[in-house]
Every structure is written in structure tokens, then in C-alpha cells.
Amino acid sequence: MKHLFRILVIVLALAASAHGEERVYKQPSEFIKSAFGGKIPATSVLNLSGEIKARANNIMAHDYGQARVRHWEQGDRSVWILEEIGKTQPITTGILIEKGRIRSVEILIYRESHGWEVSKPFFTRQFSNASLRDGDRLSAEVKNIAGATLSVRAVSKLARLALYFDSLI
Amino acid sequence: MTMTPRFITTSVIAAISITASQLATAQSFSERLAKDEALTAADIDTSFSSSGDKAWYERFSFGSYGEAHFNTGDVPDHFDIHRLVLFTGYEFTDRLRFISEVELEHLYSNNPGTDLVWELEQAYFELDLGNEYLVQAGAILVPVGITNGIHEPTTFYGVERNRVETEIIPSTWTEYGFLLRKNYDSGLQWDFAVHRGLEVGRIGGDFNRHGPDLRNGRQKTDSFHGNAATARVKYTGIKGLELAASVQYQDDISRGPQDNSAVLTSAHFIYTNGGFGLRGLVANWEIDGNTAVGGVPTPGSDIDNQYGGYIEPSYKWTFANGMALGVFSRLLYFENEDAPGGQTEYQAGINFWPTENTVVKADWMHEDRTRRDANRGTNRDVFNFGVGYAF
Numbered sequence: 001m002k003h004l005f006r007i008l009v010i011v012l013a014l015a016a017s018a019h020g021e022e023r024v025y026k027q028p029s030e031f032i033k034s035a036f037g038g039k040i041p042a043t044s045v046l047n048l049s050g051e052i053k054a055r056a057n058n059i060m061a062h063d064y065g066q067a068r069v070r071h072w073e074q075g076d077r078s079v080w081i082l083e084e085i086g087k088t089q090p091i092t093t094g095i096l097i098e099k100g101r102i103r104s105v106e107i108l109i110y111r112e113s114h115g116w117e118v119s120k121p122f123f124t125r126q127f128s129n130a131s132l133r134d135g136d137r138l139s140a141e142v143k144n145i146a147g148a149t150l151s152v153r154a155v156s157k158l159a160r161l162a163l164y165f166d167s168l169i
Numbered sequence: 170m171t172m173t174p175r176f177i178t179t180s181v182i183a184a185i186s187i188t189a190s191q192l193a194t195a196q197s198f199s200e201r202l203a204k205d206e207a208l209t210a211a212d213i214d215t216s217f218s219s220s221g222d223k224a225w226y227e228r229f230s231f232g233s234y235g236e237a238h239f240n241t242g243d244v245p246d247h248f249d250i251h252r253l254v255l256f257t258g259y260e261f262t263d264r265l266r267f268i269s270e271v272e273l274e275h276l277y278s279n280n281p282g283t284d285l286v287w288e289l290e291q292a293y294f295e296l297d298l299g300n301e302y303l304v305q306a307g308a309i310l311v312p313v314g315i316t317n318g319i320h321e322p323t324t325f326y327g328v329e330r331n332r333v334e335t336e337i338i339p340s341t342w343t344e345y346g347f348l349l350r351k352n353y354d355s356g357l358q359w360d361f362a363v364h365r366g367l368e369v370g371r372i373g374g375d376f377n378r379h380g381p382d383l384r385n386g387r388q389k390t391d392s393f394h395g396n397a398a399t400a401r402v403k404y405t406g407i408k409g410l411e412l413a414a415s416v417q418y419q420d421d422i423s424r425g426p427q428d429n430s431a432v433l434t435s436a437h438f439i440y441t442n443g444g445f446g447l448r449g450l451v452a453n454w455e456i457d458g459n460t461a462v463g464g465v466p467t468p469g470s471d472i473d474n475q476y477g478g479y480i481e482p483s484y485k486w487t488f489a490n491g492m493a494l495g496v497f498s499r500l501l502y503f504e505n506e507d508a509p510g511g512q513t514e515y516q517a518g519i520n521f522w523p524t525e526n527t528v529v530k531a532d533w534m535h536e537d538r539t540r541r542d543a544n545r546g547t548n549r550d551v552f553n554f555g556v557g558y559a560f
Contacts, residue, residue, distance in 0.1 A: 012179045023263070028217055029210030043208050070208075085372060088230035088258050090218045109217060113295055113303055116352050126408070130483060136277050138284055143409035144449075146439040147319055148217075153525070168437065 025119060026108050028081045029140075031094035035079045035103075041072045046165055058135050059161050060084065069165060078169060080162040081108070086115050086151035093155055095127075095162035102130045105159055115151030125150075132163040151158050185217035202459070205486060232256035234559035236322040238329065242533075243549040249283065250276040251555075254290060264297040272341075290343055306347040312401040313359040313415045314338040315437050315450060322557025323528045325398040326483055326497035326520055332512075333503050336450045338435060339367075339384040345395070356406025366395025367422040367431075375463040379506040380472040383454065386422055396420050411439040422456070428467045429458040444485045446497075451478035478501030484522075493522040497532075513537040516551075 026112040046069045048056055072079045076091045076099045081101050083090040089111035105127040107119035117123055123145065130140035138160055144152050191230035208216075233325025235253040240246070260266045261549045270290040275283045310317055316325065316334040320341060334340045346364025367386030371449030388394060401415035414436040422430040453476040459466040483497035496519050504511040536549040 026399070027210070040208075040213070042379045049544060051444075059422070081213075088232065088256075089260070111260075113305075113350070114346045115296075116358075117356060120356060120406075122354075122356050122408070124405050130279065141443060144441050145405050146315070146411045146441075148405075149324065154544075166418050 024109050026106060028108055031106055031108055035077060035096045036074050041074045043070050044073055045070055053147050060157050076165050082158045084158050085155040086112055086154045093152050093158045095159060097162060097166045100131055102127045115148035117145045117148050118151040118155050127159050136160055136164060214411050228260040230258040232560055234321040236555055236557035239554045240551055242551040244551050247280055248340055249278040266295050270294055270483055276432060290341055301352040303350050308343050309348050311342045311344055312362055312399055313435055316340045316343050321559035323559045327532050328530045328555035331479055331501060333479050333501055336503055336505055337477040339387055356404055358403045360401045362399045364397055366397035366419040368394040377506050377509055378460055378473050379475050379509050380456045382506055409441045413437050425464055427458045431456045431499060446483040449480040475505040483548055495520040510540050526560050527558045
């Protein structure tokens with residue numbers, strides 16, 4: 001067992017020295033294109049300050065840390081690519097909103113080994129058609145996944161944040 | 170390869186050229202990003218950068234959890250800063266990371282017999298192999314049970330960890346080894362680990378009808394006795410439900426004269442629906458070999474299984490200000506070398522979360538110890554209070 005363990009560590013080190021791709025489920029640009037008929041609209045910017053910043057901080061339960069948020073919009077649709085840390089790493093999430101309701105949530109880049117369930121459709125489809133209620137809460141019930149609580153919480157916050165930002169544009 | 174001065178000079182020039190080229194590209198990208206003008210698809214994708222673009226401090230992560238307990242009732246009053254755990258992680262590349270947790274137990278206790286303990290809880294490399302495979306190597310958590318994988322105080326009800334997942338599944342259970350994991354879009358996950366085994370008993374020790382003290386078989390040193398393999402399947406594809414089952418084989422768990430192979434089987438479920446929660450777990454050890462007195466096996470006296478299980482309903486209210494209050498009850502039974510004949514526990518209590526990362530707990534536990542056929546005692550009522558945090 002000891003020798004096998006040593007061999008495995010060496011193999012891991014060699015394997016990791018080779019360049020590898022991120023665990024990217026979909027490139028952010030592809031998510032935007034899929035929302036707007038294959039094209040990327042001009043980038044828009046929402047500046048966060050004062051009450052807007054305070055409300056964003058309240059939704060995230062911490063200082064959101066961004067002064068400006070890029071997004072893409074056309075007609076009744078807007079796309080937000082937002083990030084929040086699950087346990088230790090940011091979860092890059094794409095949120096498509098139409099007429100004030102979530103059309104889709106997709107995990108674009110997931111960087112942790114725990115909580116991977118949030119990247120799967122059986123979890124993200126719970127956000128479909130959700131809107132923002134009083135108190136900046138989601139109208140849809142998103143069930144927790146044991147062992148992925150922090151990731152579930154992070155993605156839920158991003159969905160609420162995107163709906164709030166959408167209400168401002 | 171000979172490191173001549175010409176080779177060294179050529180290499181340095183090449184390195185400077187490559188760096189300058191990348192720097193130029195980065196500056197123009199940053200300028201476009203700052204102005205938000207005419208961002209290309211590549212610009213957008215690069216802005217959510219990979220590890221390769223991160224400074225060293227951005228690759229580093231830190232966390233901690235801790236808890237303090239107070240027990241009273243039919244036990245001596247006991248205050249204990251039970252544990253402080255420090256987590257560190259480092260991302261070498263997008264695919265390779267190092268994760269470690271060190272634990273300080275009993276930082277302060279009013280029990281003179283409780284000493285400060287410093288332990289390594291986890292320390293392993295984790296590599297994404299692609300196609301939803303990953304491998305871990307080092308001091309890993311054995312993939313069994315609920316509490317062994319998730320044990321921050323904000324994640325479970327009750328001040329103390331439940332007895333089935335400390336006595337039967339000896340959480341927190343860390344072993345040297347490696348683990349292969351595969352995730353599926355359906356919500357299925359499987360783990361297969363090969364690792365160091367338990368080492369129970371002492372030469373000349375006794376095994377009563379339930380055999381050895383398994384919890385003390387966790388080898389918390391650099392010794393390497395015994396081999397083991399654990400397989401687990403877990404399914405989370407149904408909303409609000411987690412199902413899992415594991416099986417483990419140990420080739421010889423004891424240092425005594427007889428070979429004691431052992432098989433652990435366990436299964437659990439966790440269900441949540443709004444504020445309602447229900448979880449249950451069963452675990453069973455089959456230990457080969459005979460009971461022993463003074464280290465001498467008693468022929469024909471097979472070791473009985475060690476086993477246990479519990480069921481725990483709960484309800485949690487989450488308020489608009491982010492605070493939450495939960496109530497729970499638990500019915501638990503286990504039978505092992507410390508409780509031959511079995512022990513039943515009834516428990517009820519509350520958790521209050523002032524913030525999502527902090528918790529205050531209080532519970533009452535009734536231990537029915539009268540059915541034990543050894544180490545028998547009177548029933549006990551214990552009141553537990555605790556505070557905890559995790560970030």
C-alpha cells in the first residue's frame with residue numbers, strides 16, 4: 001500500500017504538470033449567444049452605488065464587492081454572468097431573464113469537487129419562471145442538496161441578485 | 170542536457186520575449202475590459218479567468234469551523250471548547266488543488282483528564298481527470314455515512330455528534346489512501362477508495378462478545394497496519410432527497426494473534442421539503458474471529474456484529490432577516506463493545522442560526538442504558554448546550 005501510494009502521488013504530479021482545461025460546462029460567451037439568436041449584443045454596464053449597492057449586499061449577505069456589473073440585453077431579455085463563492089471557489093453562473101422572470105440558470109464554470117450537483121439540470125431547472133418577491137426572495141422553492149448547501153445557497157443568491165439587477169434596467 | 174552559458178542566455182531571452190508578448194496582450198485586453206467597449210467572445214470568456222491568470226494569493230483559500238459545548242444533568246458538569254478546525258486550500262492549476270484541515274480538540278476543558286489534542290483531519294491532493302472523474306490522494310475522509318463527510322456544527326442538529334456516527338462509523342474518519350470519484354448528470358455519484366485500515370485492540374487485550382473498540386482503531390500516527398477498500402454510491406437526482414449506501418472491507422483490523430477481517434455496510438437518506446427535514450442511517454460491522462480474553466481467542470465464540478441506526482425528523486423556520494430556528498428529535502439505537510445488549514437514546518432540541526455561519530444549540534438526551542448486559546448503568550438524562558461557527 002505504501003509503495004502504491006507513493007507511485008500514485010508521482011503520477012498525479014506528472015499529470016497535473018500538463019496544461020489542462022477548466023471544468024467549463026459552457027463558455028460565458030456561448031451562454032449569451034444562446035439567449036440572443038447566436039449573437040452577442042453590446043455590453044451594458046450597471047453601476048452599483050448607494051441604495052443599489054446596499055440592497056445587493058443584503059441579498060448576498062456580504063459586501064458584494066463589485067462597483068459595476070456587465071450585462072447584455074435585447075428587448076425583454078437580459079443576461080447576467082455572476083459569480084459567488086460556494087465553499088472556497090467562485091461559481092460562474094449564467095442567468096437569463098425575460099419579462100422579470102428567470103428563463104434559465106446554467107452553471108458555466110464549477111471549480112470545486114463538492115457541491116457539483118448544482119451544475120446539473122435537475123437542480124438548475126428549479127429556478128425556471130422564478131421572480132422576485134417582497135424581501136428580495138425567490139418566488140420558487142429551491143430544494144437544498146445535502147452536502148451542497150453552500151453551493152445551493154450561492155446559486156440561489158445569484159438568481160435573486162440577477163432578478164434585482166434586471167428590475168433596474 | 171548540459172546547462173552551457175549559451176543555453177542559459179538563449180533561455181532567458183526566450184522567456185523574456187514570451188512574457189513581454191503575453192504582457193502586451195494582457196494590457197490591451199485589460200484596456201478593452203475597462204472600457205467595456207467592443208468586447209469579443211474571447212474577451213468575455215477570459216474575464217472569467219482560469220487559474221493561470223490568478224495571482225498566488227487568489228489561488229489560496231482559508232476557512233474554519235469550531236464549537237464549544239456544555240454538558241450537565243446526570244453527568245458531571247463539563248465545559249469544553251471542543252474543536253477548532255482550520256482549513257486551507259491551494260489551487261495549483263485549474264485541475265490540481267491541495268486541501269488540508271487541521272484540528273485542535275479540547276482547547277479548554279474543565280475536566281482535568283481531557284487533554285488538548287492536535288490532529289490532522291485531511292491533507293490531500295485532488296486532481297480533475299476530465300469527464301467528471303476526479304482522484305484524491307493523501308489523508309482522505311473515508312466515504313461513508315453523513316457526518317464523516319459533512320460535520321461543520323452549522324450543518325447538523327444536536328450539540329454532540331450522534332453516537333451511531335461516532336461509535337459505529339468512527340467519524341471523523343481519516344485514512345491515508347486514494348479515492349476515485351465519478352459524477353453523472355443524473356445526480357448519481359460513486360466513490361471507490363483504497364486506504365489504510367483500522368488497528369484495534371492491543372496485544373493481550375480482551376474482545377467481548379461484540380469485539381473491539383472500533384473508534385480507537387483509527388490510526389492517528391504514521392503507522393500503516395492493514396488495508397481496506399470502500400465503495401459508495403450516492404444519488405441526489407430527486408429534488409430534496411439524498412440516498413447513499415457504502416460497503417467497506419478491511420483485511421485485518423486487529424494487532425492480536427487472530428486475523429480479524431471486517432465488513433462495514435451502511436446506508437442513509439436525507440429528505441428536505443421546505444422547512445421539513447428527515448434523515449436516517451443504519452450501519453453494521455461484521456467482524457471475523459473469536460472473542461478473546463487476555464489476547465487469547467476463545468474457540469467457537471464468534472464476535473457478534475456491531476450495529477446501529479437512527480431516525481431524525483426536524484423542522485426549520487427561516488426568517489426574512491436571514492436568521493433561522495430549527496427543532497428536531499432523534500431516536501437512536503446502537504450495540505457495540507461498550508454497550509453489549511444495546512443502548513437506546515431519545516433526543517430533542519433546537520438550533521438557532523443568528524447568521525448563516527453561526528449556530529446556538531440546546532438539546533436534551535435520554536439514554537436508556539438498562540438493557541446493556543455489561544457496562545450497565547441507570548438511565549441518564551443529559552442536557553447539552555453549544556455554540557458553533559463555520560466559514
